[in-house]
Amino acid sequence: xxxxxxxxxxxxxxxxxxxxxxxxxxxxxxxxxxxxxxxxxxxxxxxxxxxxxxxxxxxxxxxxxxxxxxxxxxxxxxxxxxxxxxxxxxxxxxxxxxxxxxxxxxxxxxxxxxxxxxxxxxxxxxxxxxxxxxxxxxxxxxxxxxxxxxxxxxxxxxxxxxxxxxxxxxxxxxxxxxxxxxxxxxxxxxxxxxxxxxxxxxxxxxxxxxxxxxxxxxxxxxxxxxxxxxxxxxxxxxxxxxxxxxxxxxxxxxxxxxxxxxxxxxxxxxxxxxxxxxxxxxxxxxxxxxxxxxxxxxxxxxxxxxxxxxxx
Numbered sequence: 304x305x306x307x308x309x310x311x312x313x314x315x316x317x318x319x320x321x322x323x324x325x326x327x328x329x330x331x332x333x334x335x336x337x338x339x340x341x342x343x344x345x346x347x348x349x350x351x352x353x354x355x356x357x358x359x360x361x362x363x364x365x366x367x368x369x370x371x372x373x374x375x376x377x378x379x380x381x382x383x384x385x386x387x388x389x390x391x392x393x394x395x396x397x398x399x400x401x402x403x404x405x406x407x408x409x410x411x412x413x414x415x416x417x418x419x420x421x422x423x424x425x426x427x428x429x430x431x432x433x434x435x436x437x438x439x440x441x442x443x444x445x446x447x448x449x450x451x452x453x454x455x456x457x458x459x460x461x462x463x464x465x466x467x468x469x470x471x472x473x474x475x476x477x478x479x480x481x482x483x484x485x486x487x488x489x490x491x492x493x494x495x496x497x498x499x500x501x502x503x504x505x506x507x508x509x510x511x512x513x514x515x516x517x518x519x520x521x522x523x524x525x526x527x528x529x530x531x532x533x534x535x536x537x538x539x540x541x542x543x544x545x546x547x548x549x550x551x552x553x554x555x556x557x558x559x560x561x562x563x564x565x566x567x568x569x570x571x572x573x574x575x576x577x578x579x580x581x582x583x584x585x586x587x588x589x590x591x592x593x594x595x596x597x598x599x600x601x602x603x604x605x606x607x608x609x610x611x612x613x614x615x
Contacts, residue, residue: 317368322351337403365535378548444572556585565594
């Protein structure tokens, strides 16, 4: 059942919980990808019970049932997670972020509001934009669609008119038939990813996830931005390519962190993983040589077990 909570600034955040309701079960926030929603791929309730995990997922601002947050940065996710944790009266919790959710999970590790974050996993994460000035060719190895989208954003920033128009077209495709959008992604995937997204359960979760993400538009400031533009998606991409609002040096080992990546990833190239691993030397770095981006989905049981065990 979807629940809502108000942030201190008055925004509404929509979230849901699944899994073991026992007070002794370990709470884990699962932060969705881009585009995405709280209804993204997750474990079955039966499997969550076996793990002793209570899973919590929410719509990032501008997606699904959550209000948009103008000019949000990656670090803002830490306060949104904390608002939900307070609503659920959680004393400690873990955070797992996949793909677009991974940088937001790292923000939770860096800020650790209330010293309640006990472990964090970032799966198939991008590196921050300042990595461009520190040895990383940010777009190299990225799929053509991703690279061209970020290039469009960079060329017109801070104006998001062109980006909004592009994503409005993509969102309209999803609203008409999300299988068409998934098929466009599939064309760029390595074979190991195609096998994963052909699984009936994962495929259905992805389709529901994409549709929920863009089913409700939240118009941005100014008439120049297409009113059909999915502003959560727009704001995610802008946040990834502007300063994240925290320094990776703040992840100092006080919160156990796992970095997980597939070597054949074309949506978040493996060079991003290697760069993050150098910058967060305390992190447990897990590289799967025969895996790619969507392998993070079948890896979730092992990652959730690690997050639970690090809670002590």
